[in-house]
Amino acid sequence: MRASLKAEQAGVRSVSVVTTAFMAHAQAAARGLGIRTSAIAEYPGVIPTESPADFDRKIRTLLVERIIDGFAAPMEAIERPPEPAPRDIVFRGDYEAVQEHCLRELWSDGLPVTPPTLAAVERFLRYTDRDPAEVLGVLLPETRQATVWNVAVNGAMAGCRPEYMPVLIAVVEAICEPGFHIEHGGSTPGWEPIILLNGPIIGQLDFNHGQGVTRVGRQANSSVGRFLRLYMRNVAGLRVAPGTGDKATFGLMFNAVLAEDEAAARAIAWPTHAMERGFAEGENVVEVRSMHGVAPINFTEGSTAEPHLSVIADKAQRFLCDWTAPCIYMGGFHHLLVLSPAIAEVLARNGMTKAGLRDYLYRNARVGAARAKAYLVDKVEVDYHDLVRRGLLSPDFALSDDPDRLIPVLLNREGIGVVVAGDPGRNQSRWYAGLHIMGAPTSRRIRLPANWEALRREPGFGGPLLNSAAAS
Amino acid sequence: MTEPHYAIVWPSGRSVFTELPVRERAPDLNGKTIGFLWDWFFRGDELWSVVKQELSRRFTGLRFVDHEVFGNTHGRDEHAVLDALAERLRANGVDAVISGIGA
Numbered sequence: 001m002r003a004s005l006k007a008e009q010a011g012v013r014s015v016s017v018v019t020t021a022f023m024a025h026a027q028a029a030a031r032g033l034g035i036r037t038s039a040i041a042e043y044p045g046v047i048p049t050e051s052p053a054d055f056d057r058k059i060r061t062l063l064v065e066r067i068i069d070g071f072a073a074p075m076e077a078i079e080r081p082p083e084p085a086p087r088d089i090v091f092r093g094d095y096e097a098v099q100e101h102c103l104r105e106l107w108s109d110g111l112p113v114t115p116p117t118l119a120a121v122e123r124f125l126r127y128t129d130r131d132p133a134e135v136l137g138v139l140l141p142e143t144r145q146a147t148v149w150n151v152a153v154n155g156a157m158a159g160c161r162p163e164y165m166p167v168l169i170a171v172v173e174a175i176c177e178p179g180f181h182i183e184h185g186g187s188t189p190g191w192e193p194i195i196l197l198n199g200p201i202i203g204q205l206d207f208n209h210g211q212g213v214t215r216v217g218r219q220a221n222s223s224v225g226r227f228l229r230l231y232m233r234n235v236a237g238l239r240v241a242p243g244t245g246d247k248a249t250f251g252l253m254f255n256a257v258l259a260e261d262e263a264a265a266r267a268i269a270w271p272t273h274a275m276e277r278g279f280a281e282g283e284n285v286v287e288v289r290s291m292h293g294v295a296p297i298n299f300t301e302g303s304t305a306e307p308h309l310s311v312i313a314d315k316a317q318r319f320l321c322d323w324t325a326p327c328i329y330m331g332g333f334h335h336l337l338v339l340s341p342a343i344a345e346v347l348a349r350n351g352m353t354k355a356g357l358r359d360y361l362y363r364n365a366r367v368g369a370a371r372a373k374a375y376l377v378d379k380v381e382v383d384y385h386d387l388v389r390r391g392l393l394s395p396d397f398a399l400s401d402d403p404d405r406l407i408p409v410l411l412n413r414e415g416i417g418v419v420v421a422g423d424p425g426r427n428q429s430r431w432y433a434g435l436h437i438m439g440a441p442t443s444r445r446i447r448l449p450a451n452w453e454a455l456r457r458e459p460g461f462g463g464p465l466l467n468s469a470a471a472s
Numbered sequence: 473m474t475e476p477h478y479a480i481v482w483p484s485g486r487s488v489f490t491e492l493p494v495r496e497r498a499p500d501l502n503g504k505t506i507g508f509l510w511d512w513f514f515r516g517d518e519l520w521s522v523v524k525q526e527l528s529r530r531f532t533g534l535r536f537v538d539h540e541v542f543g544n545t546h547g548r549d550e551h552a553v554l555d556a557l558a559e560r561l562r563a564n565g566v567d568a569v570i571s572g573i574g575a
Contacts, residue, residue, distance in 0.1 A: 001571075001574070002545075002550075002554060003509045003511075003545040003554060003557065003569075003571045004509075004569070004571045005492075006554045006557045006558065007509065007557065007561060007569045007571065008492050009492070009558070010557065010558035010561050010562070012507075012561050012566055012567065012568060012569055013497065013567070013568040013569070014568070014569045014570070014571055015568075015569075015570050015571070016570075016571045016572065016574060017516075017519070017570060017571070017572030017573050017574065018572070018573070018574035019514075019573070019574065022574045025574075026574050031489075032487075032489055033489055034489040034490050034491045034492050035492065036492075041570075043519075043573070047514040047515055047519075047573065048514065048515075055515065055518070055519075056522055059519055059522040059523060059526070060522060060525075060526050063519075063523070064522075064523055064526040064527065064530075067523065067527075067570060068501070068527075068530070071497060071501065071568055072497050073497060074497060078491055080487070080491075083482075083484075083486060083487065084481070084482040086481065086482070087481060088481065088482065089479040089480065089481065090480060090481060090482045091479075091480050092477060092478070092479045092480075093477060093478065094475040094476065094477050094478070095475060095476070095478065096475075098478050098480055101480075102480075107483050107484075115478035115480050116480050116481050116483060117478050117479055117480055117481070118479070118481060121481060138488055139485070142487060142489075143487060143488055143489040144484060144485035144486060144487050144488065145485040145486045145488055146485055147485060150483060150484065150485050153481055153482070153483045154483050157483060230483075234483040234484050235483075235484055235485045329547060329548065330547060330548050331547070331548025331549070332548070377513070378512065378513045378514060378515065379512050379513070379515070379516070379517060380512055380513070380547075392548075437548070
């Protein structure tokens with residue numbers, strides 16, 4: 001649809017070919033881009049599994065007529081339903097009635113939402129000194145404004161504490177960045193964003209960085225993770241059926257925030273993830289990135305580095321090798337490795353730095369060049385030698401013409417994210433697979449209001465479990 | 473005991489898409505130049521080949537501009553391809569495009 005939009009903007013009539021399963025999605029995308037939905041021609045079927053005979057017949061007898069009709073159809077006006085002003089009351093009712101209404105309107109993620117009353121939203125706005133009307137960006141596919149106000153609304157609905165507001169704003173700023181590619185948020189691999197968090201705010205707001213770090217259970221990690229998915233539904237317009245915009249084949253549950261164990265990183269003189277992304281030590285930073293699969297846990301043991309490294313590299317080889325060629329094709333790569341503090345400590349004790357770890361993994365996780373390309377679908381092709389010549393791929397991918405030569409599974413060292421988190425008493429690590437350019441890692445500094453320290457001293461700040469003995 | 477009541481606000485954001493200007497449609501494709509924009513998926517090249525045949529049976533004087541001229545609308549260079557699209561359409565005298573494949 002984006003290509004059709006560009007053609008139309010250039011004054012060239014367009015018709016988009018879309019298969020049946022994507023019609024509702026395409027119509028929603030078209031409306032979001034200002035394209036008349038009559039300019040969509042439906043191919044009836046599932047093309048990848050269509051027989052050659054049926055494919056040919058359907059094109060000749062059905063699709064071509066629809067294409068011609070698409071060019072001939074009158075240009076109907078795009079319906080613009082009236083939209084409420086931010087402070088307009090859109091519904092009144094008791095708790096149950098609010099839940100039913102939000103479900104009907106597709107404002108809910110299927111779980112109960114905290115009613116977003118004016119009072120609830122105002123409580124969130126206390127934790128930012130930014131204008132509620134400030135536009136943070138515009139989100140596809142529905143081309144809607146992300147504002148400080150609607151961040152607060154969705155933060156309330158997701159069950160966040162108002163004091164999470166600076167984090168929520170930074171998260172939305174990140175997904176508004178063009179490099180994050182929110183326009184691919186409804187793609188069929190069904191990737192889910194994960195939020196990485198660094199800085200003193202972790203402790204200030206009681207984010208879990210230890211045992212069970214990415215399990216739902218700690219209010220901060222769980223509710224902020226839920227907020228992002230709810231925001232992508234309500235503002236970006238990414239909804240699974242009965243909504244439109246999200247064509248995940250399966251989809252994933254929202255991710256709890258992954259906060260780094262910065263004390264553990266400092267103890268072994270490793271930079272934090274945010275520091276590696278160019279931020280100063282002690283800065284509050286969020287990063288949002290896609291993940292579309294989690295590898296089985298690596299259980300490793302030994303007091304030297306090699307037993308751990310070899311298993312972690314082997315897991316990358318086996319779990320991530322089918323995405324090497326697609327990542328090359330799409331020009332983006334970002335996989336994440338999470339190490340429990342115990343594993344990070346034994347590596348560091350044996351002289352391994354984060355950079356050294358990346359280098360080891362890049363050199364040792366390998367796949368056959370031809371085998372990697374076997375995972376490409378359809379007419380997608382990767383020419384290693386051409387990409388090396390153009391400076392888009394390391395020469396390590398074209399050292400010979402032997403199709404069985406081994407190439408790196410991990411496209412480069414820089415794209416390997418390393419975070420220290422999880423149970424410090426367990427010897428485990430885990431890979432998260434990122435989805436090339438879709439949801440590319442995007443970091444934002446968290447802006448705190450001028451009176452943040454005064455707010456922190458207010459009773460109840462951070463929740464009833466802040467600094468409790470149960471916190472790990 | 474009565475249940476509390478809530479007055480809630482809208483969780484979405486203002487829609488800011490730009491509506492394209494209304495233009496003439498093209499029921500008559502005779503003598504037109506038609507381009508194909510493709511995302512390199514879902515057998516679009518095969519589809520285009522058949523579409524060209526069928527359109528040529530129905531209309532006269534058609535000229536076609538294939539997808540290689542414009543580039544991949546979904547790959548690593550998507551943004552660059554779309555940024556260059558207007559100029560390539562003009563340079564090739566394209567009157568109408570078929571874009572695919574959404575699937």
